[in-house]
Amino acid sequence: MATIAIYSLKGGVGKTTLAVNLAWSAAMLSSRRTLLWDLDPQAASSYLLGDRKVKEQAQAVFSRDVEPEKLIHKTAIPRLDLLPADASLRGLDLLFHELDKKKRLAKLLAGLRKSYDRILLDCPPGLTDTSDQVMRAADLIVVPVIPSPLSERAYAEVIKHLGNKAEVLPVHSMVDRRRKLHADALARHPDWPVVPMASVIESMTVRRAPVGSFAAKSPGGQAFAQLWMRIEKRLAA
Numbered sequence: 228m229a230t231i232a233i234y235s236l237k238g239g240v241g242k243t244t245l246a247v248n249l250a251w252s253a254a255m256l257s258s259r260r261t262l263l264w265d266l267d268p269q270a271a272s273s274y275l276l277g278d279r280k281v282k283e284q285a286q287a288v289f290s291r292d293v294e295p296e297k298l299i300h301k302t303a304i305p306r307l308d309l310l311p312a313d314a315s316l317r318g319l320d321l322l323f324h325e326l327d328k329k330k331r332l333a334k335l336l337a338g339l340r341k342s343y344d345r346i347l348l349d350c351p352p353g354l355t356d357t358s359d360q361v362m363r364a365a366d367l368i369v370v371p372v373i374p375s376p377l378s379e380r381a382y383a384e385v386i387k388h389l390g391n392k393a394e395v396l397p398v399h400s401m402v403d404r405r406r407k408l409h410a411d412a413l414a415r416h417p418d419w420p421v422v423p424m425a426s427v428i429e430s431m432t433v434r435r436a437p438v439g440s441f442a443a444k445s446p447g448g449q450a451f452a453q454l455w456m457r458i459e460k461r462l463a464a
Contacts, residue, residue, distance in 0.1 A: 228340045229462045232365035234350040234358065236381040240371045241400035243271040244428060245451075246349035249369070251437035252455035254307035259344040262299065265312035266319070266357065272349040273311035275435050276302045286315035289322055289331055295339060304440070308343075316351070323356035333364035354388055362393050367461060371400035372419070374412030396461065398422060398454060420454045423447055 233246040250263040265272040265285075287293040288310075299310045323331065336346060350361050362368065368389075372382045382397055389395060400422045403409050413421065422428075425447040428438055438448045 228336075228343055228346065229366045230336055230346045230348065230364055231458060231462075232348040232350055232361045232368045233371070234348075234361060234365075234368050234385075235352055235371055236354060236385050237378060238352040240373050240378060241422065242352070242371055243267070243275070243349055244431065245369060245371050245398065245400065245422070245454075246272050246347055247275050247431070248437045248439060248451040249455055249458070250307055250345075250347045251304060251439045252452055253345040253347065254304055255439060256452060256455060257345075257459060258306065260306055260342065262308045262310060262339065262343045262346045263349065264310040264346060265349045266316065266361075267312055267349055267351040268314055268316035268319075269351075270312035270314075273309060273313075275431060275437075276304075276307075276309050277435060283313040283315040285311065285313045286319055286322060288335065289319065290326070295335060296342075304437070312349075320356045323360060329359070330363055332360040336364055354384070362389060365393055367394045367396060367458065369396050369398060369458070371398050371422075373401050374399055374406075374409040379412065394461070396420070396458065420450075420457060422450045422454065 233242050235242050246263060250261055253259045254261040263272055284293050284298060288295050288298065295310060299308050302309050339346060348361060351357060370382055370385060372378050398420045399413060401424045402421050403424045423446055427442045427445045428447040431438060434441060438451060442448050
């Protein structure tokens with residue numbers, strides 16, 4: 228099993244979009260038994276994958292009051308399961324601080340090893356106790372970066388904080404190549420994967436479905452597929 232975290236210091240950079248589409252790619256393109264674990268109390272990934280009305284128990288998984296398997300459910304996508312988020316996760320940082328268990332998330336993930344080949348974590352933004360847990364647990368951290376000085380600065384802070392703790396893959400997201408600011412950023416980092424700004428990607432929120440399920444041949448759909456294949460190669464190295 229491999230754990231891939233989708234993480235950013237900033238919000239609004241396409242993190243959830245990446246998480247949902249990479250999870251779809253893992254399940255459909257690689258035929259992996261895949262779990263998307265939504266750790267963000269905004270629960271955007273859970274909404275996009277058709278979350279159910281459940282009791283607010285997401286945080287109870289970390290206090291060991293509820294087993295993860297009790298909250299996991301299948302999505303409409305073959306081989307893709309969801310461990311949804313809810314508002315209880317707003318107190319997760321405080322819980323981690325009080326528990327003082329630095330590897331609680333890693334141990335919970337280890338317990339799911341037999342059931343899944345790939346687990347993707349949609350992480351809340353910020354440098355927090357939750358992000359520290361993620362950094363200890365993930366085999367690879369995918370960081371979406373909008374081509375702008377502020378977003379690049381935030382990425383630099385992430386790298387500074389991580390040190391040698393984890394493998395990181397930066398991804399230029401929400402890219403409009405017509406903009407000089409974006410073109411200059413892409414020229415500075417020509418080896419970073421690119422996900423374009425596209426109406427078909429924005430329509431995910433209306434369709435409540437990954438791009439690959441309704442527009443796989445679009446530039447956006449192809450960008451997510453290519454990024455996933457790059458991640459698979461990275462994990463196999």
